[in-house]
Each structure stands twice: as structure tokens, then as C-alpha cells.
Amino acid sequence: MIKWRGIAFKLHPLFVLLMLLALAMGEWLGVVTLFGIVLLHELGHLAMALRFGWTIREVKLLPFGGVLEVEEAGTVPAKEEALVAIAGPAQNAWLAVAAYLAGLLGWVDTAWSHDFIKANALILLFNLLPIMPLDGGKLVQAWMSLRIPYHRVLLWSSRLSLFFSAAVVLYSFVPLLQGGVLQMNALAVGLFLCASNWTYRKNVPFVFLRFLVHRARRSEGRIDRGTLAQPIVVAEQRQPSDVVKLLMKERYHLVYVIKQGKVQKVVPEDQLVDRFLHTLTNGHADLRFFM
Template identity: 25%
Template sequence: MRAGKIAGVELILNNWFLILIAIFMAAGLVSKVLLIFSAVLWHESAHMLMAVGLGYRVKQVELLPFGAIARIDRLADAGAASEIMIAAAGPLASMGLAVLCYALGEGAGNWQEVLRFFTDINLMLAGFNLLPALPLDGGRILRALLSRRRDYRDATAIVVTISHITGGLLLAFAGVTFWLYNTLNLTMLIAAVFLFLTAQTENRLAGFRVMRILANKKAELTGSGIMPASHLTAMKTATIREIIRLFGSEEYYIVHVVDKDFKLCGALTETEIWEGLIKKGVKARISEFL
């Protein structure tokens, strides 16, 4: 549901977020709903400020049950370092606010209970978002770290598997709680279902990232006539799979191919490799592309 715009950024309330809010309101906890809403906005504002500071433009923010997703131009094509910085900003901001509220809560009189609840909410937001599951911040950080060593799609698939395991553990925890205490933890159930559904979406989107990155690079190079480049050196026997996993999103790559005596056999641009990949496949040797 669209809830308007804040500073030109469209605000959307996710259906799962609305369900969680409705549960709190049905229980007569309207004031706590407002505190949860403000905590989520604070968390997401940190993401947006970091993204803007790194030169990205924020178009839309969708509030989720335990955080939010900021839709930022070209963020999906960002390098690992940028993705880590943007993802980590939210949990750090939530933890910082929790520490401040805890410090202010001592001797706060009538406000002590409110500050204690706000502290708990921010700690929960930070802790939950640091779980290694997509689309949570922890999952994005883990995927960015893995993508430094392997293909982005492989990294996404690994984190999606971890996301499903995490969702299963949350579901099991809710079941055990119900069995032991006869109490149904709806929040935990919503979180588990949310992770199962959204993680699979991330897996489907990952396949389009490579082509988007290449298209953006070609557009930038064509438009400006120049862009940063990196050079790689590969033996003739190296496979294309081994080479493309080293390609980053923020530089254009040129691969120098050498033989066993380290004599230069030729050079290939990133575009030539991707275009040849369609015909020859990822298991082909780089020497077949010369």
C-alpha cells in the first residue's frame, strides 16, 4: 500500500508489515505501533543516508515487518564494498539508538517504560536484520562477502539456502514455544513465512544482474567515452567460469591471455567474453575466444 512521499521518496507499507501492525492494534497497543513505525523509519533512514552519501538515488522505501527495503537506482549493480556499507548502516543505527534510549531510561520516571520498549524494539530490529538471510541486511552483507570469491548467482544461491534454513529454524522455534507454553508466537511465524517467500524472489532476480551490469558499463563507456578499467592475466587453459567470477561491477575488464611460457597470446575485452560466453558456455577455455 502506498503511503505517500517523504523528501521525494515514495513510502510503501508491505502487506506483512500491515498484518503485524494490525495485530498490535487489535491488542490495544496503538502507542507501541507508533514506536515500531518510528524505529523502522529510523533504521531505513540510515540505509538511505548511506546510499545517498555513496552517490546513489533512493526512489522508494517499502516497510517490512522487521525493517524495510530501499529501492535505490543501480544498487543491485553496486560493488561488494558499497553493498556492505549500505546494508550495515541500518543495524548500526538501530543499535546506536537502543544504547541512547537505554542510557536515557535510567531515572526517566514515567518515560522509563516507553524508553525500555523502544530500546527492545531497536535491538530486535538490529538483531533480526543481521540474520544471514535475504532480503535482510545480514544476508546482503554475507552475499557481498561471498561474491568477492565466487559468481554473484552462486553467492545468492548459497544465501538463499541459508535463508530457508533460518526460516525453518524460526518456524521450529515458534512450534516449540507453542508446545511448551501453549502460546502462539505470531511474530515469529510471520517472520518465517516472510523469509521463505522473499528469499526465493532474490534468487530469481540474481540471474538478471550480470546482463544489467554489462549494459550499464557499455552505456557509461559509450556516453562518457572513458571509465575505470582493470586488467586480468589468464593462462590459455583457464576456463571462462574462473575468469568471469572475478569481474566486478564498478570497472571495465580487459583480460590478457598468456601461454605456458607467459608469452602474450592476445587480449579480450569484457564485452567480447560475455558475447562469446553465449555461444561457447562457461566451461570453455579462454584460448577458444582468441
Template identity: 30%
Template structure:
């Protein structure tokens, strides 16, 4: 079993449930969220992912792992979908209980409501929700990894801010919804601060040849391009042949491993690809 931690924002909801006497609702929510996250965990263990902890918060959770961006897109999609899939089994369990007569109708209706709410919430296209991760994987099929990642994080922050503003403007303000929107914004702000680390992890796995390659995708750059600008064009599951054009219109071909070795092995962080070619000649 993974180590399970409770996010600090969850403590605020425990306090709210204490004030409002909604312990049963809180227990139902936590049970559904835990089953949801165990779905991610089980599928990730099937693919032998390295998993740190599972962080639970209201209406969702986050499985901490360094595997995102380093595994095949189809594999990441299966791990992501495994969470929402658990709600199907929860519906089946609720349906069975509803016909057993063991639980009151009010509790059955509550379980149905929260199971649906948590499922739909997690499918919203915001990082780190499952919908946001699926959106990233779809973008990663057609865009370079770095651009797809940045688009999803920035889009998620904008959407979270929009939710916060709507909550402040509308008369139907609820503290719980405001806290959830605030949590999503803070998570994406933290993710944005770590974007360089995430991208370097992606590159390092490429350098170590620990990522799956499906087909070749050529990149066309000038000899003045820095190594990092070349890396910004790298996509998941694609090997890149790099066609370099100098100021005289001459063309040279580099393989991506040559650039990765220049950066990680020879530590030529500040050289452009033209200098790499000249010193390698």
C-alpha cells in the first residue's frame, strides 16, 4: 500500500464538517476519493511505476510520481483513466446496496450525488486533475513536450482564477468551492515554478534512453540556436534528427543523442549547435 497523506486544505474541510455536523458526508467523500486514487495506484504498479505518496484532498487527490512525461503516452493515459474508471464500480456497489435494504434511501442518494460530483470534477480540464492530464497527453501527441506542458499549466491557472472570481462575484458564494478553486490555482502555481525541473527530467530520461521512441520527427534549426532551444522542440515518443543551417546556407545533420551528450555529458550548457558541430568536426 502507498503512503497516504492528507493535504492541509483537507483539515479546513474537517473543521467545516465539525461546525456543520456533516461527518457522514465527509466520510463518504474521503472513501470515494481513496478508491479513485487506488485505481491510479494499482494501474501504475502494474506498469512498475515508481510511486512516492498519495496526497488526499477534498474531491480528489494526487499520486506523487516522477514517471509523468517519461512513459509512453498510452501507458500514462491508462494510469490516468484508471481513477475515473473506479466510479463505475462504485456505482455498481451503490446500486447493489440500494436493493439490499441495508442503508437508508437518503444515504444512497448522498453516495450517488458525491460519486457523480467527484467523477465530473476530476474530468475538468485542469491540472493536476485527470481531465487536465488527459488534455496534456492529447496536446503531447501533436506538440513538443515543453509547449504542451506549459499550455496546460497556464490554461489551468487562468481557469482556476476565473473560478475564484466567479465565486466572489456570484451571490451563491460557498467557502468549500472557493477553497477548491484556490487549491487548484496554488497547485498550478507550484507546478509552474517547477517547470524547468520537469523538463530537465524529461530530457534526462531521453539522454539515458529510458523513454519509448515510436518514429522519427525532423527538427530544422539555425546554427545559432542554443541547445535548450533545440530541446524545446523535442516531443514524447519521437526521435529527432536535427538539420542545422549555418549563415552561409550550409546544412549539417545532428542526431538528438549528440546534442543530449553535449549538454549532459560534456556540460556545454551555453554553446549553440553551430559550436557543437565545429568542435565535433
């Protein structure tokens, strides 16, 4: 582990395993190249996150990219999340272009340039799969958060991630049907993504709770700047635990409580969230409700 400006840089055990396997096969140049590509990919994410003032706890490098552990996860604007996500693949794009030009001008060996371009293209395209924590998964999640309530965003992104993670595992067996050998790299990565997203699915209630805890601070900022409120209309008997599931990440809400066709009261979302967190603290609500 290496620390820089309070940020820990770590190699994931899966990356270490694949690197050791490659070294055992004498592919040391490939290991160095892959490490450099992955590091630059993740530095793209890191630079953009720091530009937005995010607090980064850890950078974990994986064979296909990496993961930023940030304090603000799930609480920052969708636009920032999307830009941080796309900053990684953008590094692979310019690296591929640079390698192509270097090979064209004769500055590097053409075969090496071709392999380098192929590696960057593979990492770029793989990271755009709609799987958490890949960049494509984060982009899909940011896009969904502009259109549907955030609780539903978390549930659907976890379901999509599990589905496509399983598809990666199945893809690793395709060569066997064609008389080839099992794609061990794809199998290892696919199983890792399945396990990661199964854990993420179980942690949805806690991710949503963190979203609610930070909600009041973001709401105050919107009110100070002036914002159009999006109404949520509910019947009087609806519980706070039902209503908070209707909150959209990129909107400020006023909750209209209806009884017998008439508005009984209008509740700002801040009061709604405070009431729910109070009931949760006093043991009158259960996080399993958000599964």
C-alpha cells in the first residue's frame, strides 16, 4: 500500500493473482503495461474527483480499472458522478490515440503499438458495461437518478449489475462450445463482479440511509440558491418509510398530504426525512423495508 496526500493506493488481491500468473508465464512486459494502463485510467477518475472537491479515502486497482472509495458516495450531483466516471475511459482513449500516432511515426515498434491499442480498447469497452462498480454502471446509475426515485435507482442498478455480471461468467464458457479453452480471466473477473454486486444488493438499505442523512445538507443548498420544488402527493395514512422511497436525487420535494380529496398539509422533504430518521433511531422503523 502507498499513501499520497492521505489517499491510500492498493492493489486488489485479484489483480495481484493475475499479475503473478502472467509473470509465471513470462509475460512481465505485459504485466508492467497493464499496470501502467490501469493506473492512468484510475488517475483520470482521481483527478476529476479532486477537481470537484471530493474526499478520497482509497484507490483500489483492479485488472480492469479500479475503485475510488469516497466519503461523498451517493450524495453528489449526478453530473459530477458522470464526469468522474467518464474520466477513466477518456484516459484509455487518448493513450490508444497516442500509441497509434507513435507507431505510425515509427517512434515505437508497430506490434507493441497494436497490442497497446488493443489493451486500452479492451479496458475502455469493458469498463463501459452497465455493471457496478464499473464506469458504465455508474453512468447508468447517474442517468437513472435524473428520471426515477433514488431508492428505485439503487435497486435497479444492483439488479442490472448482477444480470450482466452473470453474463460475463457465461461468456467465459463460450470458447468451450467452440472446442477452445475456458477464458479464465473473464471467469475470474465475472465471479468477482457477481460477488461484489451480491454484496452491493444487500447493502442497498445502508446506501439509501446515507443518501437520506446527507439529504438535508444538499436541500439547504438548493433552497439558498432558489429551486423549483417537485410535488409528491400521498394519502394521509402513508408512512414516512413509504414516502422517502419516492425522493428523487436531483429534485427538491414538497409532500402534499391528501385526505378525502383535499390537501391537509404540505410537508417540506427536510421534515419528512427528519421524521423518518427519528423513527429509525427510536426503533420504530426497519431498514429491511428498503430491500
